[in-house]
Amino acid sequence: MIGKLNHVGVATPSIDESVKMYRELLGATSVTDKWAMPEQGVWVCFVNLPNSQIELIEPYGETSPIHGFLAKNPKGGQHHICFEVENIYEARDALVAKGATVLGEPRIGAHGTLIIFVHPKDMGGLLVELMETPKDAHH
Ligand SMILES: CC[C@@H](C(=O)O)C(=O)SCCNC(=O)CCNC(=O)[C@H](O)C(C)(C)COP(=O)(O)OP(=O)(O)OC[C@H]1O[C@@H](n2cnc3c(N)ncnc32)[C@H](O)[C@@H]1OP(=O)(O)O
Numbered sequence: 001m002i003g004k005l006n007h008v009g010v011a012t013p014s015i016d017e018s019v020k021m022y023r024e025l026l027g028a029t030s031v032t033d034k035w036a037m038p039e040q041g042v043w044v045c046f047v048n049l050p051n052s053q054i055e056l057i058e059p060y061g062e063t064s065p066i067h068g069f070l071a072k073n074p075k076g077g078q079h080h081i082c083f084e085v086e087n088i089y090e091a092r093d094a095l096v097a098k099g100a101t102v103l104g105e106p107r108i109g110a111h112g113t114l115i116i117f118v119h120p121k122d123m124g125g126l127l128v129e130l131m132e133t134p135k136d137a138h139h
């Protein structure tokens with residue numbers, strides 16, 4: 001089931017401040033604009049790396065799923081890791097059959113494909129996102 005590492009999700013109280021940090025401290029040169037994903041409750045922006053992406057997420061709205069994380073980690077930090085899968089429904093059903101807690105229904109993520117989340121209690125304390133590989137992805 002598990003495929004390529006797609007991105008590492010990093011929660012931040014300010015995407016603008018984080019982008020400044022990645023540019024100034026680490027010399028990041030390829031950074032997308034930020035945009036809102038109201039249905040996911042986050043603002044999002046990508047720092048592009050040669051082999052992956054850092055996904056910066058900032059809360060959007062009162063019910064953002066990352067408010068709790070930022071309350072515990074006010075400066076932000078590593079929030080989730082995302083692996084690609086071929087078929088999100090097959091992945092979801094396989095996980096549920098093994099007793100894992102899948103959070104919510106598959107929904108469209110920042111790459112335009114379906115995503116799900118596996119609760120950190122089932123993944124050794126790590127929140128795992130699975131996303132369907134974009135059809136135009138180069139391998
Ligand atoms: C940009 C769009 C999209 C993409 O395309 O890539 C995204 O990535 S969106 C990213 C944001 N969305 C989500 O995270 C959705 C799924 N997450 C959730 O449903 C919730 O965040 C959660 C995982 C259920 C946690 O909810 P919360 O209310 O914050 O916490 P609880 O009080 O229920 O915590 C239970 C337990 O889990 C620990 N926890 C919380 N967040 C994390 C985390 N990111 N990584 C590891 N552990 C986490 C929390 O500390 C609690 O632990 P205990 O106190 O030991 O019980």
Ligand SMILES: [Co+2]
Nearest residue numbers: 009055082129
């Ligand atoms: Co993500």
